Amino acid sequence: xxxxxxxxxxxxxxxxxxxxxxxxxxxxxxxxxxxxxxxxxxxxxxxxxxxxxxxxxxxxxxxxx
Numbered sequence: 001x002x003x004x005x006x007x008x009x010x011x012x013x014x015x016x017x018x019x020x021x022x023x024x025x026x027x028x029x030x031x032x033x034x035x036x037x038x039x040x041x042x043x044x045x046x047x048x049x050x051x052x053x054x055x056x057x058x059x060x061x062x063x064x065x
Contacts, residue, residue, distance in 0.1 A: 012048060
């Protein structure tokens, strides 16, 4: 895995633990876009999603709307 990509995924995992999802996730997504890894980032992102319960992501991301 690309080192910078791995760092962003670690941040995302920490944000979930700290309940700091909404704005911090936006920042992390911008970081990922700036890395411009294209399709090579897909496997890492899918792994992150697999390790993080999608229901947890959905509830925390959209719960305040």
